[in-house]
Amino acid sequence: MKRFALGAVSALVLAATGALAADYPAKEIQGIIQWGAGGSTDTVMRSVTPHAEEILGGTVVMQNMTGGVGAIALNYVADQSADGYTLLMGAENPLLYKVMGLGKKDYSDFVPVNVLARGTPILVASPNAPFDDYAGMMAYIKEHPGEVRFGATGPGGLPSVVTAMIETIEGDLDVISVPYDGDGPALTALQGGAIDVMPAVLGAAIEGIRAGNMKPLALFDVAKSDKLPEAPAVTDFNAAYNDYLPWGPFFGVFVAKDTPADVVEKLAGAYAEAATNPEFVELMNNRGFTMMNIAGAEAESFLSTWQQNTTWLLQDAGLTKTSPEEFGIARPGK
Amino acid sequence: MGAFHDFFQVILNPELFLLVGLGTFAGVYIGAIPGLSVTMAVSILISFTFSWDVLPAISLMIGIYMGGVYGGSRTAILLNIPGAPSAIATAMDGYPMAQRGEAGTAIGVTTVMSFFGGFIGIGVLALAAPLVSDFALKFQPRDYMLLAVLGILLVGSLSSGSLVKGIFSGALGIGIGAVGMDPLTFTERFTFDIPLLTQGISFIAVMIGMFGVSEALLQLHNIDLPAVRQKIDRIVPSFNTIKKHLPLSLQTSTIGVIIGALPGTGGDIAALMAYDHAKRVTKNPERKFGDGAIEGLVAPETANNAAVGGAFIPMMTLGIPGDAVTAIMIGALYIHGLNPGPMLMIDQPHMFWFIVGTLVAANFFMLLFGLTGIKLFTKIVEIPRAFLIPLIMMLSIVGAYAVNNSINDVYWMLGFGVFGYFMRHYGYPLGPVILGVILSRLLDDNWRRAIISEREDLGRFFGGLFSSPLSTVLFVAVVLIFVSQTPLWTKGKEMIFGRSNRSAS
Numbered sequence: 001m002k003r004f005a006l007g008a009v010s011a012l013v014l015a016a017t018g019a020l021a022a023d024y025p026a027k028e029i030q031g032i033i034q035w036g037a038g039g040s041t042d043t044v045m046r047s048v049t050p051h052a053e054e055i056l057g058g059t060v061v062m063q064n065m066t067g068g069v070g071a072i073a074l075n076y077v078a079d080q081s082a083d084g085y086t087l088l089m090g091a092e093n094p095l096l097y098k099v100m101g102l103g104k105k106d107y108s109d110f111v112p113v114n115v116l117a118r119g120t121p122i123l124v125a126s127p128n129a130p131f132d133d134y135a136g137m138m139a140y141i142k143e144h145p146g147e148v149r150f151g152a153t154g155p156g157g158l159p160s161v162v163t164a165m166i167e168t169i170e171g172d173l174d175v176i177s178v179p180y181d182g183d184g185p186a187l188t189a190l191q192g193g194a195i196d197v198m199p200a201v202l203g204a205a206i207e208g209i210r211a212g213n214m215k216p217l218a219l220f221d222v223a224k225s226d227k228l229p230e231a232p233a234v235t236d237f238n239a240a241y242n243d244y245l246p247w248g249p250f251f252g253v254f255v256a257k258d259t260p261a262d263v264v265e266k267l268a269g270a271y272a273e274a275a276t277n278p279e280f281v282e283l284m285n286n287r288g289f290t291m292m293n294i295a296g297a298e299a300e301s302f303l304s305t306w307q308q309n310t311t312w313l314l315q316d317a318g319l320t321k322t323s324p325e326e327f328g329i330a331r332p333g334k
Numbered sequence: 335m336g337a338f339h340d341f342f343q344v345i346l347n348p349e350l351f352l353l354v355g356l357g358t359f360a361g362v363y364i365g366a367i368p369g370l371s372v373t374m375a376v377s378i379l380i381s382f383t384f385s386w387d388v389l390p391a392i393s394l395m396i397g398i399y400m401g402g403v404y405g406g407s408r409t410a411i412l413l414n415i416p417g418a419p420s421a422i423a424t425a426m427d428g429y430p431m432a433q434r435g436e437a438g439t440a441i442g443v444t445t446v447m448s449f450f451g452g453f454i455g456i457g458v459l460a461l462a463a464p465l466v467s468d469f470a471l472k473f474q475p476r477d478y479m480l481l482a483v484l485g486i487l488l489v490g491s492l493s494s495g496s497l498v499k500g501i502f503s504g505a506l507g508i509g510i511g512a513v514g515m516d517p518l519t520f521t522e523r524f525t526f527d528i529p530l531l532t533q534g535i536s537f538i539a540v541m542i543g544m545f546g547v548s549e550a551l552l553q554l555h556n557i558d559l560p561a562v563r564q565k566i567d568r569i570v571p572s573f574n575t576i577k578k579h580l581p582l583s584l585q586t587s588t589i590g591v592i593i594g595a596l597p598g599t600g601g602d603i604a605a606l607m608a609y610d611h612a613k614r615v616t617k618n619p620e621r622k623f624g625d626g627a628i629e630g631l632v633a634p635e636t637a638n639n640a641a642v643g644g645a646f647i648p649m650m651t652l653g654i655p656g657d658a659v660t661a662i663m664i665g666a667l668y669i670h671g672l673n674p675g676p677m678l679m680i681d682q683p684h685m686f687w688f689i690v691g692t693l694v695a696a697n698f699f700m701l702l703f704g705l706t707g708i709k710l711f712t713k714i715v716e717i718p719r720a721f722l723i724p725l726i727m728m729l730s731i732v733g734a735y736a737v738n739n740s741i742n743d744v745y746w747m748l749g750f751g752v753f754g755y756f757m758r759h760y761g762y763p764l765g766p767v768i769l770g771v772i773l774s775r776l777l778d779d780n781w782r783r784a785i786i787s788e789r790e791d792l793g794r795f796f797g798g799l800f801s802s803p804l805s806t807v808l809f810v811a812v813v814l815i816f817v818s819q820t821p822l823w824t825k826g827k828e829m830i831f832g833r834s835n836r837s838a839s
Binding site: 036037038039042043046047049050062063064065067068069072100102146149154155156176177178179180181184185187188189191192193194195206207208210211213279282283286287 | 385597665673
């Protein structure tokens, strides 16, 4: 009897693994989106995944799981079995969890299926601000210390990284930093005049700039964007930015680390093809995102470089809770 | 001419027309189930309608939105469980009416008034959108804070009985809202190093527990009492009833549109503020508020449906969402290749008129689906308690679980249900708790933003307060309402009136 049970169990296990490798996906795949409905991550994932579904020949049921700056979704997916039936659809934030004290896990506990695209930061000002470009802003801040209001979204958010970058290069800024829930509410406040300057992602600001409701001070990239040629690159004002740029938030699809290699390969293939869909590419282009569409070793190295650069930048600006060194994140070699 | 065509497009195209109807119908029932929210339904629809054209997708979403905002009132009236936060105020007078056997009348008034409020909202959207959105942008963190303070003063009108107990309830609500990771600094507050608490306490779980479960527990006291027979002779309110409440409904609709148009506030706060306003301006209600006053239904229902049109105002003119649902719709427009933002009205003017037209159609469908099937629904209240109580419990558990698919939320919900039962037992009102939770973040975040913006200098803060006309008006309103709730006011009134009487004689 015992032997029979043992045999049955091992047969089951064999059958299960066999099924996994050959006809994945055999059931619905769950896609956990780290951020709320309507946000950038949500929009990107909901527009690329249907194309990937078609290629995979399965369904991906997407669900928003918010909270803890995305850590709740990340921990949830990490706790599911590593069989490729639970995908994490996330942004850059997890790479900062460890140093910010937000969690013990990050993307090193996952395998990247695809890093889809990255965003470009841009510094925008309210139309009534008494300066028109980056140089003017810096001069104004020097003359009027403690007057200019910068929007922020909490430590680890894009504005905090951009501000840390400016402070590393230009020295400490004497400005007021006003915290908001996200770049959407902060850009609304900018248009109402509650704050003067906001570091935001290009896609979120582009329509407001076109309408003249906010003005671009500098694009945080090494060259101008063809989406917004009137915005000068910040490297034109100060070449020191070349050391840190290009930098930006990104979006990616991940699975838990021990997922079978052939499943990862199948998923990666589907998302790589989906990311070349002309409709998706056009959507990303319209929103001012730069397509990356990388996977495997290339994505791994992108993620580790990103983490090194950003965590040390925040560490040097005194924004971290624990030094990156504690987690074995080496200082970027210069 | 183009605008005209775009406006009627939804009616002339049978497919779109059907989708709006289908959406509204689904919305009414999704809205009625606590925990199933319009926000959730619309975000699921984004994936579902991915391959569709933009117009059918938007038609369906708008239908669900309009129906869902209205649907929350159903369970509020019949079971005292608001289907959505914006129906909390509706439960306060709607449920007492159902207990008197007037559920049919209550649903009828609610439906017609929701329809009316919906129209005011759409009208303002169609005619004055740029004006209202300019006004909404003027609200600074300081003004949002004052608005929240104004909201907190509603505690007085939400607590029948002891004001002290009401204040305690309100403070408890604000405390509950503050638990968890602070979104501005990511600092943990009131978490006591318990991982469960870092996520905060789901507001919907608190609401469902306090209203649903505590109601079920309370019903256990009189389980053998026969259920109330419902009179269903009059469902559609008479023209006279509507005419009588026209001035009030115009005022509360205006409150709804403005609160709805503000990017930081939505239908829940609008409904509560409107309820408070009604209580203030209604001199001689036929029945006391909280006992089943018609005015207590008219005000929140006009306001929360007017807030729908209001929420579209910043979305259409600036690409800024007026609430959570319009935030998702903006995402949907992106996915469908449009670029919602301040240029949408210039690049795609037809989209604006199409949305206005769809809202109008959805509003009519809401009236239709709202007024049919009432007889069947009122039967719910006539179910013997031995069946009704388990039904309420099941609905509460499913609802609490559905919000985040989290079993922890169910435990929170049950915990707050038992706690709410004891609160009610000892005469602590539950309305202020929910009010506190809703306003907690608005008050806290904006107070901090306001004072940080002034370099943490109280003098500069008050300087700013009086240099902006908007802030000054709000501040004066706060002071007046506060004083009017203290004995000082009645004394002062006596003195002034006493003197004027003498001088007249």
